[in-house]
Amino acid sequence: MDGNDIGKCPVMHGASLASTFGGRTNKDWWPNALKVEVLHQHGARVDPMDPDFDYREAVKGLDFDAVKADLHALMTDSQPWWPADWGHYGGFMIRMAWHAAGTYRMQDGRGGGSAGDQRFAPLNSWPDNASLDKARRLLWPIKKKYGNALSWADLMLLAGNIAYESMGLKTFGFGFGRADTWAPGIDINWGEEGEWLAPSENRYEDLDDPSTMANPLAAVHMGLIYVNPEGVNGNPDPARTALHVRETFARMAMNDEETAALTAGGHTVGKAHGNGDAGALGAEPEGAGIESQGMGWTNPSQTDKADSLITSGIEGAWTTEPTKFDMGYFKLLFGYEWELTKSPAGAHQWKPIDIKEEDMPVDAGDGTTRTMPMMTDADMAMKVDPAYRAICEKFMADEAYFRDMFARAWFKLTHRDMGPRANYIGPDVPAEDLIWQDPIPAGPTSYDVDAVKAKIADSGISHADLIATAWDSARTFRGSDKRGGANGARIRLAPQRTWEGNEPERLDAVLAALEPIAADTGASVADVIVLAGNVGVEAAAKAAGFDIDVPFTPGRGDATDEMTDAESFDVLEPHADGFRNYAKNDLAISPEEMTLDRAQLMGLNAQEMTVLLGGMRVLGTNHGGSNHGVFTNRVGQLTPDFFVNLTDMAYSWHAIDDGTYELRDRATGQIKFTATSADLVFGSNSILRAYAEVYAQDDNAEKFVKDFVAAWTKVMENDRFDLL
Incomplete structure (x- = not known):
């Protein structure tokens, strides 16, 4: 049997591990394709834990004192295969923890130590992380001992804390609760250079x-x-x-x-x-030989x-x-x-x-x-x-x-990327609220929700404006560092109240109607804003022929100016939001890429992103009342018309010089709709089109409404850490 026989070994010898079973990847062939896979990177298919495993519950049963005692002992237990400086691993463990947490950046909230990403490439092989593979191997016996109740993410940062304590510092505290991921994050832009330490x-x-x-x-x-x-x-x-x-x-x-x-x-x-x-x-861990077993930088001397x-x-x-x-x-x-x-x-x-x-x-x-x-x-x-x-x-x-x-x-x-203090677990969580934790007081829960909804319905504010305001309040949430979101109603405070993407004049009018309702009913403004969006969605669904209740849990609080580090919120301002077809001029990347980025930060998968965007279009919530992407003659009704018309072969699309597109009737040439690239990507990208076709089918109008409501509720409750 020679090399041309069909029974030959399927493995491409000499290829990199990433392409072993498939030769060149789609990204090799089409490097400019939209990276939809970032929305699916940490799904159940890569998680080895049981479906009902909840790390936050597991870590509550951890013997915290025993773990800390074991770490204290480790600090002075020097190993001949990696000897400790002066017989103490403290400095080494601090460097590991520092370099895990220190990748955090405020601009997009990505990086940081809250997912244990230092275990994976590229971080495990960065020049700046040389030899930290040994620090993690020193910790392995402790990780092995406590198993599922102690994540790598918590352990690596706790090791830094204990190192300082063992060397004479009274630390400020520590919060457990960081769940591990099981594959390297592919959503983080570490730079475009093709070489380490490029100029x-x-x-x-x-x-x-x-x-x-x-x-x-x-x-x-x-x-x-x-x-x-x-x-x-x-x-x-x-x-x-x-x-x-x-x-x-x-x-x-x-x-x-x-x-x-x-x-x-x-x-x-x-x-x-x-x-x-x-x-x-020797070579870094990802480039080292298989016999190195994931360790790199071998020192021959x-x-x-x-x-x-x-x-x-x-x-x-x-x-x-x-x-x-x-x-x-x-x-x-x-x-x-x-x-x-x-x-x-x-x-x-x-x-x-x-x-x-x-x-x-x-x-x-x-x-x-x-x-x-x-x-x-x-x-x-x-x-x-x-x-x-x-x-x-x-x-x-x-x-x-x-x-x-x-x-x-x-x-x-070591805690900035964990979000509010409600996410911290364990006996050493400081009681003090810190301004960088974006503190929010507990909100009322005993008010009459139906009475609030009735007042909102009678407010005279359009359903589209109610929905847009709730969306704008919630869309600031970033799963990367768990900042933003509707809880706190910071959309009514500086700087968010004047952001261009929030349409300040429209926002002022909506808040002028909603804030008195909160005062009259005892609800928080934050809850009323979310309820207002729910009222609009329910009315739009009913207009489309579906009676559905949008889930709602009261208890959001209202932050004050004193609780808000206004300057640090500038990084949350949306420079583009494909869900409302909004984009500032001269963006460095395309609107569809910005939509993907926003969806990933909000924790949405591709299906949720698709159904939400299509629904927002037909609800008439575009920024500034734009008609781009509003592929329906029934604006305000929660219908799948966006997908039906996008996939209808009776029409053809044509590019216009200003960067927009026209949908024309093939038979008459008549212009039916206009669009941006953030709309048309749901028909051009093969993965997104597959989702769009589901909702365009004749039998899925009800599924569309249910899926929209589920995704909407997820966005509205992303920041309800008090419910965890």
């Missing part, structure tokens, strides 16, 4: 103006968490580096004081490893001594006693002058001039020999930049204040 110019319009870094990116290079520790593009210049540090940390929701605290507190413990040739290391480890190429500790959380970072940084030097691996770093021997840390391996401490360019930025220096001087004058500020900043770093 920073690829990410900036002007490298001297850090604010010009392309959104939503927050790191200066592909494969780094924050900034290049050797300086901008590897060129030492602390003053210039300070500008990039400020922008990078701001994009992960940190102000100057939090940034300085994290830098100092992060480098108060542990060390960097560059005592040798970093180029001699490694021994059972910590001083033989090589990771970043930078070498040395920042403080005299790197296993203690103390003020040593400030003592050395500000107590000495520093000069530029290079590590044994050839990396740029800074060393103190004429340092006293007693201020030098002992060797991480032998524990006796004194070694030279170091600072990175980012550390020197804390001394050189006037604002950072003033903050550090404030910390030096008040150690208790520094400890508290760092503990709070660390807590924010």
Whole structure:
């Protein structure tokens, strides 16, 4: 049997694992195709847990004290296959937790440590994450012991917390509740570069103006968490580096004081490893041989001594006693002058001039020999930049204040992507409400829901405006970091009340009618807004011949201006919303891609996205009253007309110079409807068309209504963490 026989081995030898069973993928053939699969990436087909498994319930039964005791023991249980610096894994575990949480960026809420993504590519193989595969293997016995009751996501971040506690810091607290995913996220844009550590110019319009870094990116290079520790593009210049540090940390929701605290507190413990040739290391985990079993960066010169480890190429500790959380970072940084030097691996770093021997840390391996401490360019930025220096001087004058500020900043770093405090589980959850948690008071539940609905129906506000207002209130929800949503009714506060996408004049008129109803009935404004949308949907369904009650659970609260960090909500503003056929001018990506992004952030799958968009079109909820995509002569009725007319071969579509499209009758040439690309993608994309055809069928009008209501309810209740 030769190579042409049909019985040959089906596996394509030499191909990458991703394409082993299929040769080239659809994305290889059609790289510009809409990535609908991002809406299905974490479904049941990849989850090995039982269908009724609920991690949030499982973790409540965890023996929290036992887990913490095991982690404390791990910190000083050095293993010869990866020896601990000074016999303590604290710095190593902190780096792992930091790099898990530190991928969070505020612009789209993606990244962060709440899903355990550091286990998967590309994060497990980023240059900045070198050797963290060993940290996770050190944790494996604990994960194995506690099993399903302890997720990797919780364990990795808890290990960082316990590391700090074991080295003398009183942490601010910890919240469990992060459920693992089981495949790498494919919805996160880490950058367009095709190589690790590509020059920073690829990410900036002007490298001297850090604010010009392309959104939503927050790191200066592909494969780094924050900034290049050797300086901008590897060129030492602390003053210039300070500008990039400020922008990078701001994009992960940190102000100057939090940034300085994290830098100092992060480098108060542990060390960097560059005592040798970093180029001699083996391939990263995803590129290593199968015998490596998922570990990478093999060091041919490694021994059972910590001083033989090589990771970043930078070498040395920042403080005299790197296993203690103390003020040593400030003592050395500000107590000495520093000069530029290079590590044994050839990396740029800074060393103190004429340092006293007693201020030098002992060797991480032998524990006796004194070694030279170091600072990175980012550390020197804390001394050189006037604002950072003033903050550090404030910390030096008040150690208790520094400890508290760092503990709070660390807590924010490791919890920012968990959303409101209602998502936190365990005995160490702080009682204090923090402004970055977007606090919302509990709302009333004892009012007469039917009476509220009756008043809304009699308000004189059109059904389309009721639906659009509820949608605009709820659509801000981001499953990425669990911010936004209808709960809190922040649509009535700055800055959301004036967002262009919310049609401020129309919104003011609707709120003027709904707010008195809330006051008269004892309901929250947030509940009334959602009920108003439900009233509109129910009326539209009835007009189409279907009596259906839209599910509703009272209890939303009303946030106040004092509970709202208005500036941080700017990133939630929709620059496009395909569900209302809205898009600002000069978008960098297409309206259909923006629709997909919005749907993914709201936690919708492709079927839910399809039915919602088609329904919103026939309900007449387009932004500004646009007729694009309104493929019906029965506007205001919840019918599947959008799909029926989209798939009707009696018509043909034609592109117009302004970027819109016309539907023309094939027989007469008469223009019947107009559309945008956000409409036509449901007929052109093969996956979305399959869903559209379901709703276009003659037997599925009732299914369409039921599916729309189910998806609508999901959007309205995305942020009801109080119901979990």
